[in-house]
Amino acid sequence: MRKNTLTLTCAATVLAGTSFLEWPLAEAQSIKEIPREDILVIAGPSSGQTTFPSPAVANPYLVGADIRTGIKAMFEPLFYYNAFEDREIPWLAKGFQFSDDFKTVTLILRDGVNWSDGEPFNADDVVFTADLLINNAAGNAELFSATDFAAATENVKKMDDLTVQFNLKNPMPRYARRFLMNYFGNGLFWLPEHIWSMTDNPAEFTNYNPEAGWPVTTGPWTLVVSSPTQIFMDRRDDWWAAETGFHALPEMERIVGVPFVNTDRGAQLIATNTADITMDFPTAALIQNIIRQNPKVTTFSGDANPYGSLDWWESSLYFNMQSDNLPEKAVRRAMDLAIDREKLIAVAYTGASEASRTPFPAYAPLMPYIELSEAAAERHGAAKFDPEGSVALMEAAGYQKDAEGFWARDGQRISYEVQVIPPKRAVGPVVIQLLRNSGFDVSFASSPETPKMLFTGQYDIGIFGHNGSIDSPLETLRLYHCDNAFPLDSGIVSRAIARWCNEEYSALVDEFATFADGDPAALDVFAEAMDLWYADAIEAPLSQWYHRIPMNQTYWTNYPSAENPYIQPAFWYITGQAGYLFLNLERAGN
Numbered sequence: 001m002r003k004n005t006l007t008l009t010c011a012a013t014v015l016a017g018t019s020f021l022e023w024p025l026a027e028a029q030s031i032k033e034i035p036r037e038d039i040l041v042i043a044g045p046s047s048g049q050t051t052f053p054s055p056a057v058a059n060p061y062l063v064g065a066d067i068r069t070g071i072k073a074m075f076e077p078l079f080y081y082n083a084f085e086d087r088e089i090p091w092l093a094k095g096f097q098f099s100d101d102f103k104t105v106t107l108i109l110r111d112g113v114n115w116s117d118g119e120p121f122n123a124d125d126v127v128f129t130a131d132l133l134i135n136n137a138a139g140n141a142e143l144f145s146a147t148d149f150a151a152a153t154e155n156v157k158k159m160d161d162l163t164v165q166f167n168l169k170n171p172m173p174r175y176a177r178r179f180l181m182n183y184f185g186n187g188l189f190w191l192p193e194h195i196w197s198m199t200d201n202p203a204e205f206t207n208y209n210p211e212a213g214w215p216v217t218t219g220p221w222t223l224v225v226s227s228p229t230q231i232f233m234d235r236r237d238d239w240w241a242a243e244t245g246f247h248a249l250p251e252m253e254r255i256v257g258v259p260f261v262n263t264d265r266g267a268q269l270i271a272t273n274t275a276d277i278t279m280d281f282p283t284a285a286l287i288q289n290i291i292r293q294n295p296k297v298t299t300f301s302g303d304a305n306p307y308g309s310l311d312w313w314e315s316s317l318y319f320n321m322q323s324d325n326l327p328e329k330a331v332r333r334a335m336d337l338a339i340d341r342e343k344l345i346a347v348a349y350t351g352a353s354e355a356s357r358t359p360f361p362a363y364a365p366l367m368p369y370i371e372l373s374e375a376a377a378e379r380h381g382a383a384k385f386d387p388e389g390s391v392a393l394m395e396a397a398g399y400q401k402d403a404e405g406f407w408a409r410d411g412q413r414i415s416y417e418v419q420v421i422p423p424k425r426a427v428g429p430v431v432i433q434l435l436r437n438s439g440f441d442v443s444f445a446s447s448p449e450t451p452k453m454l455f456t457g458q459y460d461i462g463i464f465g466h467n468g469s470i471d472s473p474l475e476t477l478r479l480y481h482c483d484n485a486f487p488l489d490s491g492i493v494s495r496a497i498a499r500w501c502n503e504e505y506s507a508l509v510d511e512f513a514t515f516a517d518g519d520p521a522a523l524d525v526f527a528e529a530m531d532l533w534y535a536d537a538i539e540a541p542l543s544q545w546y547h548r549i550p551m552n553q554t555y556w557t558n559y560p561s562a563e564n565p566y567i568q569p570a571f572w573y574i575t576g577q578a579g580y581l582f583l584n585l586e587r588a589g590n
Contacts (some may be wrong), residue, residue: 031224031232037462037555040083040585043269044069045572048258048448051228058215058223059207060189060576061133061143063095063493069230069257071410072576074204074219075189076180080580083470084309084565086365088181089580092121092190094217096180102171102516107180109162112244115192115216116236123158128193130156130166132202137294142203144574145188149179173516174474184312184568185467186475192216219579220250231257244579250583252556270297270550277559277571280308282426284352287548296554300547300569301562306352308548309569312361313465315427317418317540318454321500322488325460329537330397331407331414336382336440336540337390345543348426356541357383359479365471365517372567380534390438406441413441418464419453420446427542428463454497455464457488465545467495474513477529482506482540498538505532548558558586 023277045068047053060075078093092113093111097106113121131151136143137150154167168175181187195216207215208226211548215223220239225232233255241247260266260279263286269275271293280286287307291297300309317339319332327335340353356375360366377383379563394407402408406415420428425446432444442461453459469474478484482503484496508529547570551559560569560581571578 012585017206029331032234034234034254036464037587038250039256039267040254040277040556040582041256041258041275042069043260043266044257044465044573045279046100046261048262050259050261052226052231052257053177054261056208056226056229057206058204059205061145061202063142063144067226068537068574069131070213070221070233070255070571070578071223072189072574073571073579073582074215074217074221074223074233075576076218076579077187077576078109078190079176079181080567080577081177081181081183081471082565082567083184083312083363084106084181084568086362086471088236089538093180096176098173098176101102102173102175102514103168105168105175105180106159107164107166109164110246111162112240112246113218114240115218116222117192117213117216119192119194119216120161121192121218121240122161122192123164124161125193126164127156127158128197129188129191132191132196133188136202145179147166149188152179159346167562171514174472174513177471178361178475182575183577184470185575186470186575187577189576199563206240207536220583229259231255233257247583251585251587252582256583266550267403270294273552273554276552276556277569278550279572280423280549280570282423282548283348284308284350284548285552290550294552297550298559298561299550300560300565306546306548308546309562310361310363311545311547311568311570312363312468312470313545314356314359314361315424315463315465315542315545316359317431317542318462318464318497319537319539320457320459320462321498321538322457322485323460327414327416327461328397330393331399332537332540333382334389334390334397334438335435335440336537337384337386337393338440339434339540339542340385341542342385344427344430344434348430349543354544354547355396356543358541359476359539360469361466362544363470366469366473368523369473369526372523373530376530376534379531382534382537387438394439401439405439407439415441415443416461417443417445417459419450419459420444421450421454421462421464422446422448424463424465431463431542452493455485455493455495456491456497457494457497459497462497463542464497472517474509477509477512477526480505480533481509500536500538502532502536507531508532553588555588556585558584560584 015302045564054067057065058071060072076092081090094108094110133146134150141147154169155167159165165460178248221233222236224234235253242249266278267290270278271290284307291303299307343355357377358370360370399407399409406413435442468479479496482501483502485499486492486494508525512525549569567580
């Protein structure tokens with residue numbers, strides 16, 4: 001019996017519902033035929049479209065290029081980091097050492113690492129990448145992470161082929177976690193000097209040329225095709241880690257990426273064994289339906305609540321602190337008190353989540369800070385359901401309900417549109433209804449343009465997550481630093497969407513950044529900062545966020561789980577931590 005195969009010419013047959021791919025026969029003939037059981041199929045982000053937004057691009061530093069589906073995982077980091085177990089995983093580097101004043105980091109690279117074209121990976125590549133980012137920040141600043149890296153780094157020097165010294169502008173105990181380790185949105189991509197030094201403008205360099213072997217990376221994959229509808233990455237058996245005995249080759253011979261498009265298409269792909277893993281689904285009910293259709297499908301928590309894994313993207317109702325139409329503080333506080341978070345979770349998530357009174361995800365390293373934050377919330381009467389308190393605040397501010405039951409002052413009703421980022425659409429309508437029930441004339445708005453509106457500050461109220469903390473509260477604290485309060489006319493795109501500035505708060509955050517993890521003195525500084533945060537009613541925290549990712553075990557097993565939480569299963573994080581996920585998957589039946 002002939003094995004089921006997946007090639008470009010038969011993709012429309014094997015990938016049910018993906019018949020929009022048609023490749024010329026000449027190109028198809030150059031793609032070798034591989035049995036389906038040796039292929040991992042991932043359905044990745046495509047901005048709701050049937051095609052990928054950035055075909056034929058493999059430059060990991062292009063801000064506008066979305067190459068999260070597989071391609072970023074080709075770029076190996078110095079270290080991976082497992083947030084579930086608070087564990088650093090040395091990779092291209094063996095270790096690092098801070099100076100006593102936390103202003104110097106000495107990095108030790110691993111011997112025997114080679115680029116995919118056979119050139120050695122060494123300190124020259126690390127220094128080149130660092131200089132490229134620092135120089136770009138001083139110029140047009142259009143490369144991913146360039147500005148942040150340059151703001152923290154004075155210079156980077158080669159000590160010998162395997163030793164690099166990072167000299168910092170200020171003491172920064174968390175420098176290694178922020179720039180040298182890849183997890184969630186943290187970490188950098190290290191580039192081959194002998195390739196990238198030949199390009200005049202790295203912000204225009206696509207880094208994609210299969211005939212030339214580009215992208216050149218240290219990872220175990222060759223990018224064969226990057227098209228609007230599919231990505232093909234084939235295993236290369238001369239990977240440095242396999243040759244040195246550091247790590248076995250990945251078991252799959254090919255990774256194929258296809259557009260997720262939306263939950264309907266994602267459900268079809270995963271339920272029919274067409275895809276092995278897809279983007280996440282917003283509610284537990286959707287995942288339950290998929291598992292009922294196909295018992296081979298599982299999640300991080302198996303077939304039980306919350307049907308997924310805790311993520312850093314805690315949900316909040318944000319207020320744009322620089323909007324001309326910003327609700328006054330009394331209204332912001334009253335809206336916060338009008339939200340019944342337990343009802344929100346019951347309706348939006350069928351109970352499969354937890355309420356949050358803070359902007360932090362409930363990871364173990366953050367629990368001491370969450371407890372301090374909740375105490376501050378209690379002192380300020382914030383982030384809890386108190387309908388009587390909400391009414392009292394509005395009436396004290398001079399508002400009365402009009403004939404239709406909505407709050408108005410001096411005969412003028414206050415009305416707001418709430419922009420809800422698409423992944424948060426499960427909570428958006430519920431929050432809107434809860435606010436309307438309490439007399440706030442708000443309406444729901446959500447479209448593919450919503451993220452851009454939030455990131456550029458073109459909104460008044462919005463529902464979004466937090467690209468912030470995981471193992472320390474610092475990254476979330478920085479979202480509200482004055483450095484991130486970009487004026488609305490600046491055109492700067494920022495995920496720090498509150499755009500709030502309080503100089504006293506910012507000074508406390510700067511002081512907090514000088515403390516090493518676990519320093520008791522940091523707790524007092526943190527508590528002071530959060531007092532200011534709650535006092536100004538920056539946002540209304542809503543609930544924890546879970547990645548409800550379906551994982552099909554027909555062809556592949558050993559996905560991350562609550563029993564074996566070796567990495568986050570979300571393969572689309574922007575810093576490519578999925579490279580570690582792909583290495584740990586096993587053929588079904590092994």
